Amino acid sequence: MVAQSPTPAQVQTEDGSLTLRARTHGETYHSRHGARQESLHVFIDAAGLAHRLASGQVSILEIGFGTGLNLALALDLLAPDHGSLHYVGFEPDLPPVSARASVLAAGGVTPQSADRVLQLANHGRLTDTGLDLLLRTEPFPAPLNSRFDVIWHDAFSPANAPELWTPDLLAAEFTLLRPGGVWVSYCARGAVRRALQDAGFIVERLPGPPGKREMLRATRPL
Numbered sequence: 001m002v003a004q005s006p007t008p009a010q011v012q013t014e015d016g017s018l019t020l021r022a023r024t025h026g027e028t029y030h031s032r033h034g035a036r037q038e039s040l041h042v043f044i045d046a047a048g049l050a051h052r053l054a055s056g057q058v059s060i061l062e063i064g065f066g067t068g069l070n071l072a073l074a075l076d077l078l079a080p081d082h083g084s085l086h087y088v089g090f091e092p093d094l095p096p097v098s099a100r101a102s103v104l105a106a107g108g109v110t111p112q113s114a115d116r117v118l119q120l121a122n123h124g125r126l127t128d129t130g131l132d133l134l135l136r137t138e139p140f141p142a143p144l145n146s147r148f149d150v151i152w153h154d155a156f157s158p159a160n161a162p163e164l165w166t167p168d169l170l171a172a173e174f175t176l177l178r179p180g181g182v183w184v185s186y187c188a189r190g191a192v193r194r195a196l197q198d199a200g201f202i203v204e205r206l207p208g209p210p211g212k213r214e215m216l217r218a219t220r221p222l
């Protein structure tokens with residue numbers, strides 16, 4: 001029998017949106033200072049997603065799909081007549097659908113984007129005009145044929161998920177990005193920054209979302 005993690009609790013965050021708390025180690029899936037604010041700041045704005053989508057096709061790799069809030073916020077940026085999104089997310093421990101639906105509903109995303117994200121988690125793949133979304137319910141790293149414009153590294157912290165922050169894994173992510181592509185994360189640890197630099201990235205420390213001084217953006221040089 002497959003061992004299942006205990007159901008995560010729902011937690012109210014300071015911007016009024018919800019997150020989940022993992023019962024295994026107590027870490028929340030998003031910042032307690034604001035789940036929506038953190039997603040928008042780190043994964044949408046710092047990745048330049050609006051601009052990238054306005055100029056054509058964007059492909060995103062997400063390590064840690066969780067509730068799908070990052071993806072739902074990205075879908076809200078897609079205009080019906082231009083721009084297209086190719087997305088691959090990894091999540092070996094999908095939270096229960098009721099918990100995911102609550103976080104999406106409280107996260108200020110459109111009902112259509114929330115519904116698409118919930119459908120993706122049900123079926124594993126969702127395609128529509130301008131959309132090709134794939135959710136792999138297995139741990140990253142795993143073989144991938146595509147290359148990406150953006151990597152959302154949204155794993156639990158190095159303290160609770162050290163295997164997702166090793167120099168080898170970050171170097172593997174470098175090879176999964178297209179030249180000019182960006183890797184973004186809420187984490188600003190010095191060891192992570194140095195590992196990204198050693199992998200070949202140009203690394204910037206940017207102001208973090210509310211409650212956090214810094215975050216990291218790493219660009220694969222052209």
Ligand SMILES: C[S@@+](CC[C@H](N)C(=O)[O-])C[C@H]1O[C@@H](n2cnc3c(N)ncnc32)[C@H](O)[C@@H]1O
Pocket residue numbers: 028029030063064065066067068069070071090091092093094138139140141154155156161164
């Ligand atoms: C910080 S939460 C992600 C929050 C998520 N992006 C959201 O918008 O709700 C970290 C997630 O990483 C997942 N995770 C754990 N090990 C993983 C692995 N090896 N590969 C991919 N995801 C993993 C956890 O189950 C958890 O859902």
